[in-house]
Amino acid sequence: MIRLSTKGRYGTRLMLNLALHHNGGQKATILKSVSDQEEISIRYLEQIIIPLKINKLVKSIRGAGGGYILARNPADIRLSEILHALEGSCCLVECVEDDEYCERTPSCATHEVWEEASLMLKNYFENISLEDLVKRVKKKSRKKA
Amino acid sequence: MIRLSTKGRYGTRLMLNLALHHNGGQKATILKSVSDQEEISIRYLEQIIIPLKINKLVKSIRGAGGGYILARNPADIRLSEILHALEGSCCLVECVEDDEYCERTPSCATHEVWEEASLMLKNYFENISLEDLVKRVKKKSRKKA
DNA sequence: GCTATTTCAACCTAATTTTATAGAAATTAT
């Protein structure tokens, strides 16, 4: 399927949750609280956050009183970066980013199409920041009330 | 990953191959020849073509001299139809097409984003026909020569 | 010219391999 894996989906919700609790980056958020609020297994969150840490999107603080903090302000973290860290790419197919993946690429008409669609997606996700998502959440909760 | 499955990719190449040999829909193309040209296992092609047949995108002719023919002219078959037959949808996430998939949907800000991206993709694939792909192939082979 | 046989290709089912997802247990740092 053309489908976002749970890694990408859960990871984005994880980052959004950190953004919602990001008060200038003072207090760390523990995965347990993210787990409770987002209803995602803490074990799985631990695996998901590893690539986010490697890609310097979050900082970890070990030990008591520790947890995770966004490495930058929510406005400076784009969805494309999160997906890139978690999915390896924003592309629909491997061969778009990896030239050597398939030798047919130069003559492949379908490749062109996947590439164009991938660029479209990439562009879309590059223009959405965590701050934008936070705004959407606030808008939604206003509608409810 | 946000990735098109091999079903979608191989299936599109299968349909494109049928389109390239579609001379007004007179002669059927056998999977063996598609397998040789596209370098995809014939066993796998047999599985991939089933949903394409169910969705009335191809017609099968059994026995000697048989094979497969596009059910319509290449200009009348859109990429979105092929992907829909093979992938079940053009969407990035289940919850976009299935309202009951996730109870968080109404309050989920990330859901909005996946939905918008999915619609973008859907729209893109709806505007590409097999004939368009055939034209791209011809353009590419001209460049080579 | 009709039946029997061969051939070709679609069709169906099962098994295997690989990859993704999820969780448990053990470990490390403060």
Add this chain to the structure above:
DNA sequence: ATAATTTCTATAAAATTAGGTTGAAATAGC
């Protein structure tokens, strides 16, 4: 002692391979 982190182990899904069956056309023998 508590919380983060790593490593290991199941489970599930996707991709691929493989074998055998059925139906339809073409050909050979009578």
